[in-house]
Amino acid sequence: MKLSIPWIVSRRRVLFAISIDMLLNIYFYSVGYLDKFRTTPNPIVAFSIGIFWVISSYILGRYMVCRNINIFEIIKNLIKSTLIFVLCNLIFLFINFSNQFIIFIINNEYSIFQFQREETLLFLRLTFIISIISWLVQYLLSIITNKIYHNKKYWLFCGTKDGFISLKKEVDINNKKFNLKLKDLDQNEKNLDINELEGIIIGDNDNNNLDQIFFFKSKGLTVINSLKWCELMLHRMPPYLIINKYQIIENFNLLDNSYKIRIKRIGDIFISLLLILLTLPISFLISIFIYFEDRGPILYSQVRTGYKGEKIRIYKFRSMINNAEKFGAQWSKKEDERITKVGKIIRSTRLDELPQLFSVIQGKMSLIGPRPERPEIESKLLQTIPYYKYRNILKPGISGWAQVNYPYGSCIEDTKNKLSYDIYYINHISLFLDMLILFKTMKTVFTAKLNRQIK
Incomplete structure (x- = not known):
């Protein structure tokens, strides 16, 4: 994935969770509707249900990475799923009632009430199933991402101590946790365990780092400067790291x-x-x-x-x-x-x-x-x-x-x-x-x- 869309890269987990929820809603609603009424539902309705579900879930924070999995977090996420379940059904009831009332006023049709009642009960059952499955999926994703979060890989900073301290401050501003280490001046690159490295951050833009960059690149490691690292990981570009104007205007389109x-x-x-x-x-x-x-x-x-x-x-x-x-x-x-x-x-x-x-x-x-x-x-x-x-x-x-x-x-x-x-x-x-x-x-x-x- 290119660095030009780092905010997407860093949200792989969120996008995956949203996709799962979207597919769950569309699949269960379509299959349940087909089984009950022997006809496929309106695709716009099925899609709209999924959209409302994922937007509500995002606003309530259901897709946030859970760093500490405990009983409190489990119950909190279960409450969020329950709240979305209730909201979905209330809105569905309101839309159905409005639709029934309009049809009754215009066409004086009583038969529509029975059909809409069955559709509402079906929706209630399906959203309950979706709520449980969605909660379980989010719980499993939290366990997986929690293990990834606790991995032992680290970013190695090659530069001055002052540059390293400044970068750490930038990380603290974002309230994020990254395993950063400063490379010792007398530390030989060949003695480093490549398998423990997430990548290399080059802090000083001078020719003295060219040999280091070539060595790490030859080992297949990601090598980026401090500005690019902040852009990729912190989703911002601190002005003091910008060496020349070209670094900020190179991506400015017309x-x-x-x-x-x-x-x-x-x-x-x-x-x-x-x-x-x-x-x-x-x-x-x-x-x-x-x-x-x-x-x-x-x-x-x-x-x-x-x-x-x-x-x-x-x-x-x-x-x-x-x-x-x-x-x-x-x-x-x-x-x-x-x-x-x-x-x-x-x-x-x-x-x-x-x-x-x-x-x-x-x-x-x-x-x-x-x-x-x-x-x-x-x-x-x-x-x-x-x-x-x-x-x-x-x-x-x-x-x-x-x-x-x-x-x-x-x-x-x-x-x-x-x-x-x-x-x-x-x-x-x-x-x-x-x-x-x-x-x-x-x-x-x-x-x-x-x-x-x-x-």
């Missing part, structure tokens, strides 16, 4: 004329319109709560830097006290006293961003992309963070790769870390990555746990 951008635009319009309609009741409630908390304005607007540096005005539901920045722009802090009670909820769930859906329809923003920054803050960041301006090569987004992987930032260091995710996204932009970010954003809205400040 985005203005790319078919990916045109597909992205169509998706932006369609999904934004759909979300506006679906979230109208939520937006109405948020507006009421904001107004009655302090009788202040419901919306607030700010000027942000948009596509190619153009200044745009964005709107949000107000989450802070009125005139929160009367002394000028400032970073949001942990336990910020300016944030209102309603604001804490809508910020943690990202619901304060809903008005920006109209900016997406206007073409000023995209659903997915680097978050737009305020010009007065960006001017300072451009002076301290290299390559920061490359974020503006795409339209800014309501959510992005940085937002679903990193909490709210409150300092320059946080901004650097977020930039590493933005650069990664620009280099790997695709419909599938956008869908992944969209699902992760939905998960954030439901769990509200990714927006906590870093301690």
Whole structure:
């Protein structure tokens, strides 16, 4: 598998689990329906059931790798499967009842009720079977991946001690565990046990490493530099590891004329319109709560830097006290006293961003992309963070790769870390990555746990 899609490579387990669940749903529903009614079900219905099942499972975290298998984790996953079973049946009942009622009103047909009743009971039995089998499959996958996780192979870092420490810090930021070891200066490559090595990370880009690279390559090992390793394993590209601009622009396509951008635009319009309609009741409630908390304005607007540096005005539901920045722009802090009670909820769930859906329809923003920054803050960041301006090569987004992987930032260091995710996204932009970010954003809205400040 090419390194150009590392986020897919690293999610082999998740994609496999999703495929299994999808096949289970389609197979059991189709076979059960055929056995009961002697006819095949509507393929769109069967496919829709599978799609709803896997999306619900992803949001509830059923496909996450379980590092520690214990009775608590087993029960927790069983509860998740039960919850999805209940949700599927409630939605199926609602759709069936609506369909029956419409047919009864139009055609005055009573016979449809008996058929739909049998179909509902069949669906109940089938989803129960699917729930049990799916839970068992996920449990077995957890056991297998848990054994893989505890393997003894390690990545060998060839470079300076400072470079090794910096790489370890990058790993800690992602809250991931990798078996990394620093190669001793006097350690001979030929004395290393090749079977224990996962691969080689080259930390220093100089000619002294050429002999090492050739030796390890001749043994069939993966040899990559620190930047490529972070791109592959951490799904981000730390700016300080970028030696020259070519390393970040080599994968930049002519985005203005790319078919990916045109597909992205169509998706932006369609999904934004759909979300506006679906979230109208939520937006109405948020507006009421904001107004009655302090009788202040419901919306607030700010000027942000948009596509190619153009200044745009964005709107949000107000989450802070009125005139929160009367002394000028400032970073949001942990336990910020300016944030209102309603604001804490809508910020943690990202619901304060809903008005920006109209900016997406206007073409000023995209659903997915680097978050737009305020010009007065960006001017300072451009002076301290290299390559920061490359974020503006795409339209800014309501959510992005940085937002679903990193909490709210409150300092320059946080901004650097977020930039590493933005650069990664620009280099790997695709419909599938956008869908992944969209699902992760939905998960954030439901769990509200990714927006906590870093301690």
